[in-house]
Amino acid sequence: MDNQKLAQLIVENLGGENNISNLTNCITRLRIDLKSRSNVDLEALKQLEGILSVIDQGTIQIVLGPGKVTKVANEIHENTTISVDVEEEEDNSEFDMASDTKASYKAKQTSMFQQLFRHIGNIFVPIVPGLVASGLMLGIANLITNLANPDAGMLDPSVLETDWFMLLSAIGNLLFGSLGVFVGINTAREFGGTMVLGGIAGLLIYAPVLGDVGSLSLFGIDLNLSSGLGGLLGVIAAAYLFTQIEKFTRKRMADSLDLVFTPLITVMVGSLITIVIIQPLAGLLMDGITWFLVDIMLQTGGILGGYVLAATFLPLVTVGMHQGLIPVHLELINQYGSTTLLPILAMAGGGQVGAMIAIYIKAENKRLKNTVASVLPVGFLGIGEPLIYGVSLPLGRPFITACLGAGFGGAFLSLFSVGAITVGPSGVVLIPLIADNKYLLYIIGLLISYAGGFILTYLFGYKEEMVEKLYGKETEKAEKTKAPAQQEEIIISSPLSGELRPLNELSDEVFATESVGRGIAIFPSEGKLYAPADGKVTTVFPTGHAIGITMDNGMELLLHLGLDTVEIKDNVFEVNVTKGEEVKKGRLLCTFDMEAIAGKGFERISPIVITNSDDYTEIATVNHKQIEAGDKLFTVK
Helix, strand or coil, X not given: CCHHHHHHHHHHHCCCXXXXXXXXXXXXXXXXEECCCCCCCHHHHHCCCCCCEEEEECEEEEECCCCHHHHHHHHHHHHCCCCEECCCCCCCCHHHHHHHHHHHHHHCCCCHHHHHHHHHHHHHHHHHHHHHHHHHHHHHHHHHHHXXXXXXXXXXXXXXXXXXXXXXXXXXXXXXHCHHHHHHHXXXXXXXXXXXXXXXXXXXXXXXXXHHHCEEEECCEEEECCCCCCXXXXXXXXXXXXXXXXXXXXXXXXXXXXXXHHHHHHHHHHHHHHHHHHHHHHHHHHHHHHHHHHHHHHHHCHHHHHHHHHHCHHHHXXXXXXXXXXXXXXXXXXXXXXECHHHHHHHHHHHHHHHHXXXXXXXXXXXXXXXXXXXXXXXXCCCCHHHHHHHHHHHCHHHHHHHHHHHHHHHHHHHHCCCECCCCCCHHHHHHHECCCCHHHHHHHHHHHHHHHHHHHHHHHCCHHHHHHHHCCHHHHHHHHHHHHHCCCEEEECCCCEEEECHHHCCCHHHHCCCCCEEEEEEECCCEEECCCCEEEEEECCCCCEEEEEECCCCEEEEECCCCHHHCCCCCEEECCCCCCEECCCCEEEEECHHHHHHCCCCCCEEEEECCHHHCCCEEECCCCEECCCCEEEEEC
C-alpha cells in the first residue's frame, strides 16, 4: 500500500478529517486527538498494511516507524485540511538537500541589513502575483499597440480606441496606480501595526495634493512638497513610523479613548514627520540608489557593469537580500517606464540552468543526475532556488562557474538597454514583459547566459569527487549495504552512561513490544548523548529528544531520550549536530537536562533501538547492569 492510500485510510478509520482535532508526528508515530470516538475503528487501523501498532492512551498513537511516519503525515497534510506538525525526514528526495541547504543559509541572516532585507521581502513578495498579472496585461496591451502601429500594418489602429482595449489597459494599471497603499498595508502588518493606518501612510506619499500645494512654511523654513517623493522606500519608512507611533500611543492611552485618539494621533503626527523628514531623506536615498545602479553601473560601467551585476546577484539570493531590490525595480519603472536592472539580474538564473545541463552530462552519480533532471525544468521558468540549494551550492564550484557564466548574458543586455515593464518572474517567463519590443535581444541574452554557465561549469566547475563527498560512491554504498551479512560481527558502543534495562520493562508500548526494532533502554546517569558508531545523522527531531544515525554499513540506530519527551517544548535538549552531518564514534551529539525532564513529569529512561533489526540474524546486548558511554553495548551478526 502506498503512503497516500494509507494516509487516506487512517483518516477514514479515525472518523474523517472533521473528527481530528490535533495531529502531530513524533519520530516513530502519529499522535492524534479526536473529537468523538463514535465513528473510530481502531481494529481496522491495526490491520492496515504499514501500521506497526495502534495504541489507545487517550491520545491515539499510530506507529509507522522512522521515515515512513513523516511521509504519511505529509500525505495527510497535503490531501486534507488537517494541520500536521511535520518533521522533515531524509528520503533521497532532491528537495531534502535543497531545503536543508536553504535553511542553513537563511539561519545565517542575523545582521541588521539582512534582517532589513528579509522584512522588505515579506512586504513585497505577497504583492508579486498581482504585479505579474498586471504586468502581463500591460504587456498584452503593449503588443496590441505595436501591432496597430501604421508601420506594422497588422491591426487596424482603431482597435486602440475600443472599450475593450481601454478596459484592458485600465485593469493592467490598477495595481501600479495604488501600489503605495498595498505596500503600506503590508508594512504595517509586518511590524505589527494597524493595516489601514499603514495604507494611509502609502496614500500620503503619493497624494496628488502634495504636488498641488507645492510648498509649506514650517517655523520659517520653506518645505518643497512633491507627490511620490521617496517612492516605495518612503512608503515603507512612513508606514513603519505610523506603526511605532501607534504602539507608543496605545500603551499610554486609556482604553475608553483608544479607538478615537490613538489612530488620530498616529495619522497627524506620522503625516507631519513623513512630510518634513521621511520624504526628503527617502528621496535622497532612492536617488542615490538609482544613480549608482543606472548612471554608474549601467551607463558608465556599460558591459562591465552589466557583467558584474549579473555575476554577483546569486550570492544575494542565498541570503535573501535580493528581495530588497523590488522597490528599486518599481522606482525605475516609475521614472523610466521600465527597469533595465531586472533582465540583467535574471541572467543569473540562466547561468544556473547552463551549469545544471553541464553537470547532467558529466555526472556519473545516478542520484545527482535524477536531482538535476527534476529541478532543471523549473530553472527554465525562472525558479532558481531548487537548482541553487539542491545542486550548485552544496557542490560549491558549480555555483561560482554559474555566476561567472551568467555575467556574459548580463553584459549583452546592458549593451542594448533591455528593460522590463514590471517585476516578478525571470527566465523564459519574463519574455512577454520585455519593454520596447526587445524580446529577441532578451532571448539572445538568456541563451548567452545558458552557454556561459554550461561552458565554464563543463570545463572548470565539476568533478565527480565533489559528488562523492555528498552522496558517497554508489558502488561503495552498495557494497557497504551488503556488508553486515558478510561480517562476523558488528560492535555498537553505548551512547549513554547509566543503568541498562530491557525494553519490555518500559511503559511505552511501542518500544516495549519492539514495534520499531530491537534494542535496550538506558536510565542515564549523565545528561550527555554520544555517537555510538561512525555514521551519518539522518534524523534530528526539532525538539532534540531523538536522533537517528545510519552507520556506514547500513545499520540504522534510533537514540530516543526519555519517553513521550516530544511534548517538551522548553529548551531541555541542546543538539550539537545537524541532519546530514557525518559523525565519528564518541562525538557528543546532544546534552540534556535530566532533572528538567523528571521535573516535568516525564521518564528519562532512553530506548536505544536498531530500527532495521530484521536485517540481522543476532543482536546481543552486554550482560551488565551499569554501563559507561563508549563501552560495548551491542554485538550484531
